Amino acid sequence: MRVKDVMSPTIVGVSPDNSVRQAARIMLDHRVSGLPVVGGDGQLAGIISEGDLIRRTELGGALIASDPEPTEPAEERANAYVRRTSWKVGDAMTPDPITIDENASVSRAATLMQRHGIKRIPVTRDGALVGIVSRADLLQAIIAARPDGTASGDEAIQKSVTVRLLENTGLEALGLKVTVENGIVHLWGVVEASECKRAARTVAESVPGVKGVVEHFT
The missing domain is CATH 3.10.580.10 (CBS-domain)
Known part of the structure; x- marks a missing residue:
């Protein structure tokens, strides 16, 4: 625009x-x-x-x-x-x-x-x-603003979340892993700061088609 x-x-x-x-x-x-x-x-x-x-x-x-x-x-x-x-x-x-x-x-x-x-x-x-x-x-x-098109399937959602995690989010160096099951995003990695945890969740929730987010941070 x-x-x-x-x-x-x-x-x-x-x-x-x-x-x-x-x-x-x-x-x-x-x-x-x-x-x-x-x-x-x-x-x-x-x-x-x-x-x-x-x-x-x-x-x-x-x-x-x-x-x-x-x-x-x-x-x-x-x-x-x-x-x-x-x-x-x-x-x-x-x-x-x-x-x-x-x-x-x-x-x-x-x-x-x-x-x-x-x-x-x-x-x-x-x-x-x-x-x-x-x-x-x-x-x-x-x-x-028009919302992004809905991601098709767990694989597409996984790729979208993974890419967005590296887009100037402050999470680029954490090496977070992403898995998706039936639209539920699972985030894996070592994350200490609450701000980084919130940013990771925000990234996942911003992808169309995501039904929920589960954190597995250590």
Whole structure:
């Protein structure tokens, strides 16, 4: 599934020349945690989010920054002052935001959100802004995902479980053995950590056609 399949094509954005107060009002009215900032040329200039606004002077940002680190460069402190004090969105926003192409996979979007700690990503087509994908949009991908076809027979289930145990599960080095009888998966091996036991069971239960899982760990 691609980002364009789950993104919101309706873009609620602001101009760099809008006020921070306007941006906060739009976020509240539309119940979003961030807004793209679009310049007069239609190009994405940045993004302003809740994270940017909680540093504001109106919320005590000046008090938070009243005792700066002595080693912090003057340029960085000056820039921080402008971001928390200026009334303009263009000064308070985060420039050069993370973006994603509309044809990228939803898994790529999820990876970027997790890696950078963000909730929404502007979606582009040939560099132009065409939508927004959020964490809520990714939930749609989970709902719409089609389940795998049911494995046919014990042998097919055994092969599926064995392969999945080696797919970045943390169990690759344990050398677990898998047998299947009438749809019941039996897991064999030396496993000490409860987390690894739970992961092994999860792997087996994720294979269509499995009726139950029995652990024989020592």
